[in-house]
Amino acid sequence: MAPAASPPDARPASRSPLPPALTTLLALAAAIVVLAGMSFGRDLIGPLAVAAVIVVICHPVRHPLERIGCPRWLATTAVIAVAYAVLVAMALLLTFAGVEFTALVLDYAGELRATVDTIVAWLGEMGLHSQASDTVAAMLAPSSLIRFITSLGSGMLGVATALFFIFAYVLFMAADAARYDRATSDFGPSAKPAMIRFEAFNRGVRRYYVVNACFGLVVAVIDGLALWALGVPAPLVWAILSFVTNFVPNIGFVLGLVPPAVLALVVGGWPLMLAVIAIYCVVNVVLQVLVQPKFVSDAVNLSLTLSFFSVLFWTFVIGPLGAILSIPLTLLLRALILERDPGTRWLRWLSGDTSATEEQLVAARKTS
Structure with a gap:
């Protein structure tokens, strides 16, 4: 008796893959869109990235506490406290440096102006084009530095807002990071x-x-x-x-x-x-x-x-x-x-x- 013929495959033929060149172009286009979105939302992404890095650095603080039997909430609190201490220390250092730098510019404005005049005269003696002298004068002029300081002062509100978000992100990320150590036990080898x-x-x-x-x-x-x-x-x-x-x-x-x-x-x-x-x-x-x-x-x-x-x-x-x-x-x-x-x-x-x-x-x- 002849063996029964196998039924024809009813599954539809799979579509042919896209040409490699087209795949590459689509990947590049998607990457450009993502990067443009990141650039547009840099005010949100920047604080988020800073907070994530701080939490990653401070996360090992919880391990010795958990090994000696401390509850998970106490270990998380320790991570948050260390992260906040790092942020506060860096903020104080930068604030001190900014204040001192502003005072230096104001105290040495006259000497800086005299130095600019000397450099401009020296460039003129060397026979350089006047545009080079104007460039040096514009870069080292006290007015340019003062405008820079003014722009920094006007951006303090934005910095304060970013710090608020960083502190909030650190709080939430440190709490969420406590769950990740249980991923392998909760989901098995697939999460490894x-x-x-x-x-x-x-x-x-x-x-x-x-x-x-x-x-x-x-x-x-x-x-x-x-x-x-x-x-x-x-x-x-x-x-x-x-x-x-x-x-x-x-x-x-x-x-x-x-x-x-x-x-x-x-x-x-x-x-x-x-x-x-x-x-x-x-x-x-x-x-x-x-x-x-x-x-x-x-x-x-x-x-x-x-x-x-x-x-x-x-x-x-x-x-x-x-x-x-x-x-x-x-x-x-x-x-x-x-x-x-x-x-x-x-x-x-x-x-x-x-x-x-x-x-x-x-x-x-x-x-x-």
Whole structure:
């Protein structure tokens, strides 16, 4: 007896996939729309990102408390208290530096004007075009600095609003973070891959800021003592500036150097300015440019090129705050897009992720 013919497959034929070029264009278009939305909502995204980073850094405070039997609500309260202490300390430091900087500009307005006139005359003697002189005069004129300070003062309400949202976000995020440790037990093995990526991202963010804080503290102390020994006014302000700008990868050194160098030129002339630049170059270049990037790249597994590009990219997207948050945002983007797909190991390796090579070797052994 002949076997019965199998019934024809009634399922509709699957649609052919989109051409690779069209898929790439659609992905780029979607990315542009998302980035444009982030740029439009930077006033909301910035405080949210700051609060998330603070909570990630302070979250390990709860673990020793839970191990000794403290209730979960007490551990969460400890995380919130530490996070608020960090925020208040940073706010006080920046407020002190801002007030002192404003007083410096007002006190040395006359000397700054005289320095500008000297530089303009020197440029004229060198035969440079008048536009160059006008540019220098506009950059160093006291009126320009005072307008800058005025704009900072007018933005204090926005800063206060952002701080309110940051404090609120920290409160809610710290409470929600207590639930994530139970994800594997509540949802089983299916939640483990996502939690592994989440924990790796948290470790990278914490290590990055710990490394930067340690190097920034060393650089700030050395710079502050050197400026104090040279007689540059307000060395504590420039030490705080060195510490804060240390969290800006690659270009933070220049941002922290320009203001004290200009002030040294005003109060002591070219010799004092060159001395400040020399000290900053010796200390900051050795620590921040030669030594620290190696530790940072090892801590977060990001290439030096990608670290530098991320500063420019995220500053363009969400403003100046993006320079400080560039590394965590880049790590988050890599975790969401690349780390979930084993086929993107080479892209992760290209970004500086050394673990991608180890995963590739393990996968090769399994298939062999």
